[in-house]
């Protein structure tokens with residue numbers, strides 16, 4: 001039998017028992033992109049499409065052991081980082097990423113769930129900005145996360161006063177925000193527009209601004225969109241795409257997964273991660289049954 005050497009992607013994130021976000025969304029996305037997926041779990045959450053009812057954090061020590069186990073044996077081509085929960089988790093991830101060089105590090109700075117539950121303690125936020133942002137090739141904040149990051153930029157190091165509110169309300173402000181974050185931390189920025197009201201345009205800020213314009217989709221399948229997008233970007237990068245290509249492909253994947261009419265749960269429903277696989281498999285089984 002021929003030996004196979006597929007692209008490998010690791011997700012470092014929390015578990016969502018309802019399967020729509022976190023580790024579960026990440027691994028489903030990786031399968032859809034036909035890459036080999038691995039997972040390091042940072043927290044176990046009890047949640048569903050209506051909300052989060054419990055969080056049990058994994059210790060920093062256990063996160064370190066998981067990371068060492070995978071990195072010392074199967075080195076990933078890309079790492080996606082999602083929910084980290086604690087400062088200890090941030091330290092563990094930063095230490096290991098400094099020890100092992102991974103080609104692509106994509107950081108989704110998860111802070112609060114769609115349903116409003118905090119998914120990262122305050123000290124962890126500071127550590128994430130200080131230690132993980134500079135290690136990332138790309139960070140993917142949504143609008144509220146970018147506003148939080150800007151508060152920290154203005155209120156830290158050079159200028160100790162706390163900025164109480166930064167509001168990003170239009171595309172000019174999105175460009176300015178992404179530019180400031182990139183300048184401060186040295187990472188490329190994908191500022192996601194899913195929280196804007198009219199359109200769902202995303203902005204990639206590398207050396208300059210590149211827009212990914214998109215109509216808003218009128219649906220309730222919005223649980224785990226950010227997790228899915230960042231895993232799709234990591235998978236496309238692992239497959240050899242450029243960053244710009246990877247963002248474009250990932251956006252198409254998320255939009256398609258939002259649009260199949262998957263009807264599960266009583267709140268913000270999950271995405272249909274299998275949309276591409278099911279069409280391929282079904283067309284094959286159609287042919288073989290003829």
Ligand SMILES: Nc1ncnc2c1ncn2[C@@H]1O[C@H](COP(=O)(O)OP(=O)(O)OP(=O)(O)O)[C@@H](O)[C@H]1O
Pocket residue numbers: 021113114141142143192193194195200201202214215216217218219222223224225226227228229251254255
């Ligand atoms: N209603 C929508 N119509 C079209 N695209 C959307 C919609 N909502 C989100 N998106 C897209 O989904 C991706 C994730 O963006 P979003 O701003 O929702 O991230 P997020 O808030 O981090 O996601 P999460 O729900 O996982 O926290 C982006 O590409 C965004 O443009």
Ligand SMILES: Cc1ncc(COP(=O)(O)O)c(N)n1
Pocket residue numbers: 013014015016021022023045047082083110112113114115222223224225226227
């Ligand atoms: C484990 C985990 N990671 C990330 C999210 C954010 O996703 P959303 O904003 O759609 O709730 C979540 N709810 N749970």
